[in-house]
Amino acid sequence: MNVDEKINEYILVMEGITKIYDNGFVANKNIDLRVKKGEIHALIGENGAGKSTLMKVLFGQEQPEEGQIIYKGEPVSITNPLKALELGIGMVHQHFMLVPSLTVAENMVLGIEPKKRGLFDFDQAVKLTKEISHKYKLPIDPLAKVMDLPVGFKQRVEILKILLRGVDVLILDEPTAVLTPQETEELFVQLRELKKNGFTIIFISHKLNEIMALCDRVTILRDGRVTGIDDVENLNEKQISRMMVGRDVMLTIDKTAAKPKEKILEVKNLHYVDQYGKHVVKNVSFSVRKGEILGVAGVEGNGQREISNLISGLEGFQLGEILYKGNSVVNKSIRNLREQNISHISEDRMTFGTVSDATIEENLVSDRFYKKEFNKYWLFNNNYIKKHVNDLIKQYNVKCDSKDALIKTLSGGNMQKVVVAREFSLKPELVIANQPTRGIDVGSSEFIRNKLVDLRDDGAAVLLISADLTEIIEVSDSIAVMCEGQIVAYLNNQVHVSEEELGEYMLGLKVQTPQEIEKVMHYEES
Secondary structure (H helix, E strand, C coil), X not given: CCHHHHHCCEEEEEEEEEEECCCCCEEEEEEEEEEECCCEEEEEECCCCCHHHHHHHHCCXXXXXXXXXXXXXXXXXXXXXXXXXXXXXXXXXXXCXXXXXXXXXXXXXXXXXXXXXXXECHHHHHHHHHHHHHHCCCCCCCXXXXXXXXXXXXXXXXXXXXXXXXXXXXXXXXXXXXXXXHHHHHHHHXXXXXXXXXXXXXXXXXXXXXXXXXXXXXXXXXXXXXXXXXXXXXXXXXXXXXXXXXXXXCCCCCCCCCCCCCEEEEEEEEEEECCCCCEEEEEEEEEEECCCEXXXXXXXXXXXXXXHHHHHCCCCCCEEEEEECCEECCCCCHHHHHHCCEEEECCCHHHHHCCCCCEHHHHHCCCCCCCHHHEECCEEXXXXXXXXXXXXXXXXXXXXXXXXXXXXXXXXXXXXXXXXXHHHCCCCCEEXXXXXXXXXXXXXXXXXXXXXXXXXXXXXXXXXXXXXXXXXXXXXXXXXEEXXXXXXXXXXXXXXXXXXXXXXXXXXXXXXXXXXXXXXXXXXXX
């Protein structure tokens, strides 16, 4: 068989793709990707390995310096996302690109709105939504507002939006990042059905168990190069993680039992109503002690973000009590909270965690530049700052050209390491960690999770909010589960908790009584 015949086995071939950014960073180095028609093909690698860049090239968001794309046997030039969609290549991004206040039908046709007498034809939008959802067995209410949908259904709208535009190849970027195990399994059923209908799916995920369960073949990247291509059935999780990271990765956290001391954070009868008038947090109470990690599990949008933001001072306070070391922190400034040794990892590292147009150095000292040791007379103590920053970069294994690089040039995982380095080097007594490893690779996740356990062992109280149930179970000592703004279960993690059980509580299929919740809380405090 000659080379051309081999290429024709594939619906998509990316050959010799090299992408170099303006700062000289080589994101992709002569990468080959071959995807067969009708398969689910996994693309994995550490943050910074080149996955996102490669998919941006495929979707027309970036142009490569070298290489070619062959689609359905023909060389193609994909100059922008509209050209990709025109060819039949669609992408569902990790962060939903939906308008919450619009209906499902309105979101479905954004950019391709049907018209009647020159005006938007809403009835036709509803009809198109019903037809496409029925065709692919993905039922959805066209009249529902997106803001009222569960996360799993928002994901469904995103997929249907792309299918409506007539694609053959579907790129899914971290599609299960905010789903429960039950919602993930439902998504997998849908993806297998799409595969039966002849669709080709490129599946980007850091969750190795999902790749093993769903995908047919896998391409593994490290440092911008391909380190492995194989059928998934020929590999196991350890082999894949080794090819990703270049070393063996501990897939479980090795930690001793917690030895909690006095309460450091108390939240009492907390309420919060959002800008849409929705009662997002309803009478929530819990406490966190020194030397323990309390995990908060829940489907995204059930009040976890608001609780994190209220404690850390990012949201205006409404009703209830938040006590730190017995004193109210309500309406305290963020600097005041930080000076009391409270650290906060925001779920949104781009908006609240970093200043994207600032350097790594500037981000690392942004919360401490005014302190005495960082200043000399009326000027910055540059020698001290340089040593401090370089020590943090080394200690937290941030991969970068120098401390003077803009933080926006880093991969997601290395950007998160900068945030973690700043927050953990504060020597905090209370850590609020909201989605600390979202969207980052197994190596960086392992590093951050172990750091959280180290802080706990050094006596800090840790409030861990995460949609990653593996993380919640591996890292937490106790687990509070939220559903519809309330704590619906409180579990001691010394007795092994399964992801399926957590998922049932998160979806409201199971609920503890207030007496059961109180019983576990009081037992742990005694």
